[in-house]
Amino acid sequence: MIQVLTFYLFASIMIAAGAFTILARNPVHSVLWLIVAFFNAAGLMVLAGAEFIAMLLVIVYVGAVAVLFLFVVMMLDIDFAELRAGFIKNFPLGLAVAVVLLAEIVLGMGAYRAGALELGTPDGSGAAPAGASNIEAIGALLYSKYLFLFEAAGIILLVAMVGAIVLTHRQRGGVRGQNIAQQIARRPEEAVVNTQPEVGKGVSL
Amino acid sequence: MDFVQSFRLAAPEVLFSLSGLILLLASAWTRSDRGARVITWLTIAVLVIGGAMIAPALANGAAGPDTLAFSALFTASAFAAFAKLLIIAAAAASLVIAPAYFQRLGAYRNEYPVLVLFAVLGMCLMVSSTNLLSLYIGLELNSLAAYVLAAFLRNDDRSAEAGLKYFVLGSLASGILLFGISLTYGFAGTIGYDGIAAALTGKISTGAVFGLVFVFAGLAFKISAVPFHMWTPDVYEGSPTPVTTFFASAPKVAALALTVIVAIEAFGNQIAAWQPIVVFAALASIVIGALGAIGQTNLKRLLAYSSINNVGFLLIGLAAATPQGVAGMLVYLAIYTAMTIGGFVAVLMLKDADGNPVESLADIAGLSRHRKVLAACIAMIMFSLAGIPPLFGFWGKFVVFQAAVEAGHIWLAAIGIAASVIGAFYYLKVVKVMYFDEPAMKAVGHSDWMHQALLGLCAVAISPLGYLLTKPLGALAATAAGALFIP
Numbered sequence: 001m002i003q004v005l006t007f008y009l010f011a012s013i014m015i016a017a018g019a020f021t022i023l024a025r026n027p028v029h030s031v032l033w034l035i036v037a038f039f040n041a042a043g044l045m046v047l048a049g050a051e052f053i054a055m056l057l058v059i060v061y062v063g064a065v066a067v068l069f070l071f072v073v074m075m076l077d078i079d080f081a082e083l084r085a086g087f088i089k090n091f092p093l094g095l096a097v098a099v100v101l102l103a104e105i106v107l108g109m110g111a112y113r114a115g116a117l118e119l120g121t122p123d124g125s126g127a128a129p130a131g132a133s134n135i136e137a138i139g140a141l142l143y144s145k146y147l148f149l150f151e152a153a154g155i156i157l158l159v160a161m162v163g164a165i166v167l168t169h170r171q172r173g174g175v176r177g178q179n180i181a182q183q184i185a186r187r188p189e190e191a192v193v194n195t196q197p198e199v200g201k202g203v204s205l
Numbered sequence: 206m207d208f209v210q211s212f213r214l215a216a217p218e219v220l221f222s223l224s225g226l227i228l229l230l231a232s233a234w235t236r237s238d239r240g241a242r243v244i245t246w247l248t249i250a251v252l253v254i255g256g257a258m259i260a261p262a263l264a265n266g267a268a269g270p271d272t273l274a275f276s277a278l279f280t281a282s283a284f285a286a287f288a289k290l291l292i293i294a295a296a297a298a299s300l301v302i303a304p305a306y307f308q309r310l311g312a313y314r315n316e317y318p319v320l321v322l323f324a325v326l327g328m329c330l331m332v333s334s335t336n337l338l339s340l341y342i343g344l345e346l347n348s349l350a351a352y353v354l355a356a357f358l359r360n361d362d363r364s365a366e367a368g369l370k371y372f373v374l375g376s377l378a379s380g381i382l383l384f385g386i387s388l389t390y391g392f393a394g395t396i397g398y399d400g401i402a403a404a405l406t407g408k409i410s411t412g413a414v415f416g417l418v419f420v421f422a423g424l425a426f427k428i429s430a431v432p433f434h435m436w437t438p439d440v441y442e443g444s445p446t447p448v449t450t451f452f453a454s455a456p457k458v459a460a461l462a463l464t465v466i467v468a469i470e471a472f473g474n475q476i477a478a479w480q481p482i483v484v485f486a487a488l489a490s491i492v493i494g495a496l497g498a499i500g501q502t503n504l505k506r507l508l509a510y511s512s513i514n515n516v517g518f519l520l521i522g523l524a525a526a527t528p529q530g531v532a533g534m535l536v537y538l539a540i541y542t543a544m545t546i547g548g549f550v551a552v553l554m555l556k557d558a559d560g561n562p563v564e565s566l567a568d569i570a571g572l573s574r575h576r577k578v579l580a581a582c583i584a585m586i587m588f589s590l591a592g593i594p595p596l597f598g599f600w601g602k603f604v605v606f607q608a609a610v611e612a613g614h615i616w617l618a619a620i621g622i623a624a625s626v627i628g629a630f631y632y633l634k635v636v637k638v639m640y641f642d643e644p645a646m647k648a649v650g651h652s653d654w655m656h657q658a659l660l661g662l663c664a665v666a667i668s669p670l671g672y673l674l675t676k677p678l679g680a681l682a683a684t685a686a687g688a689l690f691i692p
Contacts, residue, residue: 117410117412118392118410119391119392119394120390120391120392120393120394120395120404121394122394122395123394123395123397123400125395125397144276145276145278146276146278146338147275148211148215148274148275148276148278148279148339149278149338149339149342151222152330152339152342152343152346153342155222155225155323155326155346156327156342156345156346156349158226158229158323159320159323159346159349159350159353160349162229162316162319162320162323162353163320163349163350163352163353165316166314166316166320166353166357167353167356167359167368
């Protein structure tokens with residue numbers, strides 16, 4: 001009973017937050033509503049017993065993606081009113097796409113329920129060890145059986161980083177970078193000048 | 206799981222990744238042209254050592270469960286070894302020619318050889334894959350490095366455009382491939398090739414066919430087969446020429462080998478399902494590659510269409526779906542690599558008096574008057590690409606068509622041969638422009654000795670002397686193909 005109640009609580013807040021995300025006038029509010037939706041989705045995942053995905057949602061989506069959105073919204077000069085201008089005009093088209101997607105889901109689920117779709121049987125290579133929490137299960141697979149691919153994926157990320165730096169890093173002239181050795185080695189005599197200016201006359205440096 | 210055994214089997218890949226990391230660190234502290242050249246040669250040395258470590262697997266005809274490493278996620282079979290040796294040779298060749306080209310523009314950086322090394326690592330994972338997951342990881346590693354390489358001349362608009370185009374379309378293709386992979390997984394219940402082959406036997410459901418079609422569509426993009434070829438001319442034209450040399454050789458070999466692996470190992474019990482796709486892609490690539498090249502005035506675009514055309518011929522070997530067909534395809538692949546590297550190196554050597562690259566067909570008019578050897582080499586490569594008998598290019602086409610005829614696809618071979626006549630037109634046009642037109646006296650600049658040496662090597666390989674290689678090459682290709690067809 002309490003589970004059902006919690007489910008409906010999270011689910012309804014999430015749908016409401018999703019609706020506010022697209023309806024809010026202020027883009028910053030949109031992003032904040034999105035964060036609310038992510039948190040509630042994480043709650044739903046915990047209810048479903050997938051605590052690892054729940055944590056990923058909070059860490060990756062709330063911690064990184066949503067903050068990135070906030071940065072984009074605040075830093076870039078985007079005219080959101082203009083972006084929203086075609087809303088009424090394109091509304092029927094959007095509705096049609098939504099109806100098609102809904103029909104696809106209903107038909108797909110219907111066909112699967114009716115037994116028309118024969119899916120493959122899992123070969124058991126990804127089966128979780130009995131009694132392990134799903135973080136443990138994922139870790140056990142990722143760091144033993146799939147270690148090779150895990151490391152290879154790490155190299156992909158490294159290549160992506162190297163690529164981003166290669167394509168964007170430039171050495172510009174006129175930049176006052178730090179030269180720590182030189183800064184520390186500076187003597188007072190080089191930096192400080194004692195003068196006794198006469199009254200009414202300025203100093204020339 | 207025996208990690209020691211796994212590491213022994215994957216030693217070349219481990220070597221590539223470790224030396225890639227070390228060279229990356231080294232390149233962070235050397236910021237001179239000299240340093241970049243040293244790193245390039247170190248990378249080539251690493252590639253050569255890796256090649257030497259791979260060669261025994263091919264010589265021994267390694268196959269079967271003994272070649273599986275890392276809980277059967279990786280295989281060091283003879284087929285993979287053959288493809289890897291070709292990939293390494295092509296990558297080393299495109300590294301040899303790079304410093305001279307980039308340093309003239311003042312745009313050479315240490316990361317270039319390192320990215321090529323990581324791309325090679327990705328390609329090795331691709332051809333060694335035993336399941337859809339390692340396939341995708343290898344493909345992405347290779348592709349990400351390739352996107353960066355395409356845009357390496359970041360101040361050049363065309364290079365940046367090529368990189369962006371390649372990235373957007375490549376991501377789309379990856380998406381299509383992943384969609385296919387997820388459908389295949391859903392209907393087969395496993396991502397291992399042998400498991401998929403066991404699950405998808407007899408009549409399969411529509412969903413599984415969809416998965417198969419999407420997987421092949423994604424792969425067709427990577428090998429630039431028609432109808433997924435549109436990116437090729439733009440990317441090949443815009444990328445710096447050494448990068449284009451790399452794109453046209455190594456990743457093409459890897460993607461074609463991967464297509465063969467997926468077709469034979471994963472969908473080996475569904476030949477009737479994928480054969481029409483491959484036949485269509487083969488014939489369409491031959492015809493569109495030939496027709497598209499006719500109107501081109503840029504040599505790099507022309508060679509890009511030529512590579513589309515050649516992919517068509519290569520796919521005929523796969524369409525035969527026999528060990529002979531795959532062996533013929535491997536022989537052709539080796540010859541194609543030599544021809545395409547030679548072709549792009551020749552383009553690289555065309556420079557005007559100030560050293561600026563000359564790329565248009567009109568500019569090489571009458572080249573035979575003032576650059577006799579270069580013109581002769583280009584003519585040889587063109588004749589060889591057209592498949593005219595005394596040259597080695599003919600042998601590649603011959604073995605592929607022979608395999609198709611033996612497998613009973615006589616009409617496929619007949620259409621292919623008829624369409625190759627269209628291709629001969631534009632290859633011969635290049636020769637005609639060089640030998641019979643009024644000299645334009647544009648391409649008069651001197652070329653680097655390294656480029657000359659590499660072009661000479663390629664020219665010797667595709668000359669009639671190449672026929673001395675038919676026996677050993679054929680035997681190695683047969684061993685490699687045999688490793689793939691073990692039930």
